[in-house]
Amino acid sequence: MKINFKYLMPLLAFLVIALSFQPVFADDSYPRTVTDLAGRTITIEKPIERIITNNPDNSRIVIALGDGDKLVASDECTVETGGCVCPMGSNNETICEACWQGVTPGGLDNLPVTNTRYTMNQEQMASLTPDIILMSSDKEADEVQEHVGVPVFVAAPDYTIDGIKKHITAVGNVLGKETEAKALNSFIDGEVKKVTDISSTIPESEKKKVYFATRGAMKGFYDAKEGRDFTRTDNKYEPLTFAGGINVAKDAADGNVNVGIEQIIAWNPDVILVACSTPEDSGVDFILKAPELQSIKAVKEGKVYNTFYPNCRGSPHDRNLINMFYIAKLLYPEKFKDINFEAEGNAIMKEFLGVDGVFSEYMDYLQFPNTQST
CATH class of the missing domain: 3.40.50.1980 (Nitrogenase molybdenum iron protein domain)
Structure with a gap:
């Protein structure tokens, strides 16, 4: 049987084009409405890929839940001074280089600093195009949300074990990391029980x-x-x-x-x-x-x-x-x-x-x- 390439080539081209247009299925879980720990309701329109945190407690939970690779900026105590997440010495020398380099791609100390204790650079936040900002207080949350144009989720622990677990659960919920949050809370319970x-x-x-x-x-x-x-x-x-x-x-x-x-x-x-x-x-x-x-x-x-x-x-x-x-x-x-x-x-x-x-x-x-x- 002889193959007529005159007709075969256009058919192959059609198949290549057809296969390149696979149907895109919508994620039925979005948009999602969630309530933060300050009682504010926000809407998450799509899966979160870019996160800004404004304090070490939220940075630590984002990392613990496996989303450290999604951090695009944070505060100075997470990134530069104090060693509030990965340990740091009295002269700002990093302790355990593997920690600083391992929790985020490119190194935790290379993340942009978008806020300090006294200042917050909302223009810089907006330029980094985050999908969400995690803040520890609702004091400026609405203002930041309006100015930057993305949801702001307020979460912070009350420093009791129950408060810490509530904090972890809340962050896990907004990031779509409910399973990881449950596992982390179980780990904490186990350590306390020991x-x-x-x-x-x-x-x-x-x-x-x-x-x-x-x-x-x-x-x-x-x-x-x-x-x-x-x-x-x-x-x-x-x-x-x-x-x-x-x-x-x-x-x-x-x-x-x-x-x-x-x-x-x-x-x-x-x-x-x-x-x-x-x-x-x-x-x-x-x-x-x-x-x-x-x-x-x-x-x-x-x-x-x-x-x-x-x-x-x-x-x-x-x-x-x-x-x-x-x-x-x-x-x-x-x-x-x-x-x-x-x-x-x-x-x-x-x-x-x-x-x-x-x-x-x-x-x-x-x-x-x-x-x-x-």
Whole structure:
């Protein structure tokens, strides 16, 4: 049988053209209407591919849910200073290069900075053509949404475990990452259970009374400007409670508050914890040597310890979970001796950042976890 190429070639050309026009099926899940944690309702018209965050807590959740590759800009504490997502040293040197390079394509520290604590560049945001902006407060949300022309979703935790999980669920919902959000919340529940299964067996009469200087003691007893001082505490720090400690400030005013030195002396804690973010900012020696504090049991017995800084333009969920294990081992070393602290730290940071070994490098930099952990 002879093939007539005169007719075959036009037929082949037709088939190529026909195959190139495959039908495009609409995504029935869009547009989607969602409500943010400020009670605002927004409409998502299409799958989200480009994200701007304006604070580290939202950046961390975007990365933890597997959408770090969609970040196109963020705030200065996520990207440049403070190391609120990936750890950073006191001289702005990156710690764990694999973290900085692994959580977003091209490196987290190469993302454009579209806001600081005091300024927000809405024109730059618009030029980056995001599909959504995640903000931590509704203060400017409507203004930004109107000016930039994309939905603004407000989400931030209230820093309790339930608040963190609610935050994760909300961000997962708006990004279409509901399954990932559920898995992350299950991981958090599992980590808390590892500690509370042990701490719940400690009789109330045997629990240690703890004062936590949640802003450190870099400035001594009191610092009116930044609150980086010994008298600043928090009455509801859940990692401490989960670890089996009795927070002596539990009946103080809500949130981060300053209390009088006389009150701390009257509380007479068994243990004092001092938040520390770099090897240089330890206030432990200051507290141990302060004449005013020598009557406190923790000072007399030398039970004053550095611990991980619980704040970083928000509350870093991964480091606060690590604090839970760390405080538990400080307070009750025998009861928690079978928990491998470094392994738990690496597992937690990998869950949030997707990079293994981050915590090992971080604790080596800080130094105190290697000397205080058991």
